Amino acid sequence: EVQVVESGGGLVQPGGSLKLSCAASGFAFSELTMHWVRQASGKGLEWIARIRDKAYGYATEYPASVKDRFTVSRDDSKNTVYLQMNNLKTEDTAVYYCAREAFYLDLWGRGTRVTVSS
Amino acid sequence: EIVLTQSPATLSLFPGERATLSCWASQPISNNFLTWFQQKPGQAPRLLIYGASRRATGIPDRFSGSGSGADFTLTISRLEPEDFAVYYCQPYGTSWTFGQGTKVEMK
Numbered sequence: 755e756v757q758v759v760e761s762g763g764g765l766v767q768p769g770g771s772l773k774l775s776c777a778a779s780g781f782a783f784s785e786l787t788m789h790w791v792r793q794a795s796g797k798g799l800e801w802i803a804r805i806r807d808k809a810y811g812y813a814t815e816y817p818a819s820v821k822d823r824f825t826v827s828r829d830d831s832k833n834t835v836y837l838q839m840n841n842l843k844t845e846d847t848a849v850y851y852c853a854r855e856a857f858y859l860d861l862w863g864r865g866t867r868v869t870v871s872s
Numbered sequence: 873e874i875v876l877t878q879s880p881a882t883l884s885l886f887p888g889e890r891a892t893l894s895c896w897a898s899q900p901i902s903n904n905f906l907t908w909f910q911q912k913p914g915q916a917p918r919l920l921i922y923g924a925s926r927r928a929t930g931i932p933d934r935f936s937g938s939g940s941g942a943d944f945t946l947t948i949s950r951l952e953p954e955d956f957a958v959y960y961c962q963p964y965g966t967s968w969t970f971g972q973g974t975k976v977e978m979k
């Protein structure tokens with residue numbers, strides 16, 4: 755089955771760190787760019803990270819809101835993309851989605867919930 | 873960075889009515905690389921339209937996208953009960969920031 759499945763969410767204190775995973779199956783993961791998108795409760799979608807494939811040197815992109823705190827990486831041998839989140843803030847509380855880029859974002863996971871609270 | 877503005881914020885309509893949603897970009901979008909997504913509560917976004925006007929696989933033909941440059945429209949010709957949801961536009965290729973969304977609610 756063609757799918758991406760996120761994991762690793764949970765409760766973390768402000769200032770803490772968390773690493774999310776997104777496991778892909780059913781498609782040529784190593785040849786495609788992957789993204790992370792998040793959504794705070796009752797709010798809109800916020801794009802937060804992109805990682806290209808090996809042919810593009812695994813180049814990464816972030817918006818200013820998370821740059822320097824979040825790091826996206828991938829392990830093509832495990833068909834998995836990761837999101838390392840450091841110095842977490844209460845405003846980072848959201849559902850985090852992983853998505854595949856086939857020119858556009860055509861395949862999404864169900865998301866994993868991250869709660870930043872003391 | 874391209875900023876997308878969606879209008880209206882909320883659209884209240886009856887089933888069977890026509891819905892027209894707008895998405896304006898702060899600068900022209902190259903090659904009309906614009907997508908529309910539908911999102912229902914508790915679900916991931918679902919791709920509806922790419923390339924501004926091409927329906928994704930399995931999307932009913934009551935959904936149509938149009939526009940070019942910096943002005944785009946999503947039209948739902950006759951609203952079905954399952955179409956009441958939030959709709960987002962997003963550019964792709966060089967910019968990835970979503971519009972703020974339009975909620976289509978049942979009147």
